[in-house]
Amino acid sequence: MNNMDKIEVYYFSGTGNSLHGSQGLAKRLPNVSLLPIASLLKKDKVSALGAVVGFIFPVHLSTIPIFLKDFIKKVDLSSAEYIFAVATRIGTEHSAFFEIEKILRKKGKHLSSSFNLNMPSNDPKFNFTPAGGYEMKELEKEVERQLEVISRAIDNKEQLPIKDKNYLTRIPFVRLLSPLVTLLDGIxxxxxxxxxxxxxxxxxxxxxxxxxxxxxxxxxxxxxxxxxxxxxxxxxxxxxxxxxxxxxxxxxxxxxxxxxxxxxxxxxxxx
Missing domain, CATH: 3.30.70.20 (Alpha-Beta Plaits)
Structure with a gap:
C-alpha cells in the first residue's frame, strides 16, 4: 500500500470514549492505522507516514491535554496533506482545536477539519453522575450518527473551519484558559x-x-x-x-x- 493512501489516527483514551471513536472511524474509512499515543510519548522522534493524519483525544479542563500538546509538537508531519482532530467531551465548549492550530502553523501546516463527540464524563471529582443505560444508549446513537458525518468529511478531505455549534455548555473566554490549565497540570x-x-x-x-x-x-x-x-x-x-x-x-x-x-x-x- 502506498503511504499516500494511508490514514494515520493517533489516539489517546483513558476510559474508552476516544478509543471507541477511533475504532468507529477505522470501521468506516479505508486503510486506517490506529496509533496509540501512550506508546509513543517516550520516543525522541515520531514521523507520520500518511497523507491523512488525525488526532483523537479527550478534552481536559476545556482544552487539549498537556502531554498531547507536547506530542503534536514533536511529531514530524511532513507527509501530511490533510490533518483532522476529533475531541471527545461532555458537551462543554473548549479551545483544544485552536491550540492544535497554533502548533501546526509553526510547522507550516494547518488543521483541515475538526469535530466533537459528546460523550459521558469520566471525572468523578465534582458534580458527577455516571451515565445510565438509557442515557448511554441515546448518546451512542448520536455518536454513531456523528461518526458517519466525520468519516464522510475525512474521506472527501473537506476543509472545515474551526467552529463549535453543538456544545451544551458555553464557557466564557474559553480560549484564555489554556495558561491556567498548564499551571494546574503540575498540581x-x-x-x-x-x-x-x-x-x-x-x-x-x-x-x-x-x-x-x-x-x-x-x-x-x-x-x-x-x-x-x-x-x-x-x-x-x-x-x-x-x-x-x-x-x-x-x-x-x-x-x-x-x-x-x-x-x-x-x-x-x-x-
Missing amino acids: QQNFYADDKCAGCGICKKVCLSGKIKMSEGRPIWQKEIKCFKCYACLNYCPNQAVQIKNFTEKKGRYSHPYASADEIARQKFDM
Whole structure:
C-alpha cells in the first residue's frame, strides 16, 4: 500500500470514549492505522507516514491535554496533506482545536477539519453522575450518527473551519484558559486506595503514564512521575477502591461499555 493512501489516527483514551471513536472511524474509512499515543510519548522522534493524519483525544479542563500538546509538537508531519482532530467531551465548549492550530502553523501546516463527540464524563471529582443505560444508549446513537458525518468529511478531505455549534455548555473566554490549565497540570492529586482494595493491580495495568506501582499488594502513586489525569485507575478498579481524597469517596464511576481494561492497557505497548 502506498503511504499516500494511508490514514494515520493517533489516539489517546483513558476510559474508552476516544478509543471507541477511533475504532468507529477505522470501521468506516479505508486503510486506517490506529496509533496509540501512550506508546509513543517516550520516543525522541515520531514521523507520520500518511497523507491523512488525525488526532483523537479527550478534552481536559476545556482544552487539549498537556502531554498531547507536547506530542503534536514533536511529531514530524511532513507527509501530511490533510490533518483532522476529533475531541471527545461532555458537551462543554473548549479551545483544544485552536491550540492544535497554533502548533501546526509553526510547522507550516494547518488543521483541515475538526469535530466533537459528546460523550459521558469520566471525572468523578465534582458534580458527577455516571451515565445510565438509557442515557448511554441515546448518546451512542448520536455518536454513531456523528461518526458517519466525520468519516464522510475525512474521506472527501473537506476543509472545515474551526467552529463549535453543538456544545451544551458555553464557557466564557474559553480560549484564555489554556495558561491556567498548564499551571494546574503540575498540581499533584491525592490518589489513594481505600480498604476495599484487593491488590489486583488493575490500576497499575491501566495507568498510561506509569505513575502507579504495586508495593506489598497495594498501589502507590509515584510523585516523581506525572499523572495524565485520564482517571483510568479510578474508573477501572473493580471495587471502586481508588480514590482522590475528599472528592470521589461517595461518587460512582464510568468507563465506556465497549472498552475493556485490557484495551486501555494495550495503548502502552501497541507500537
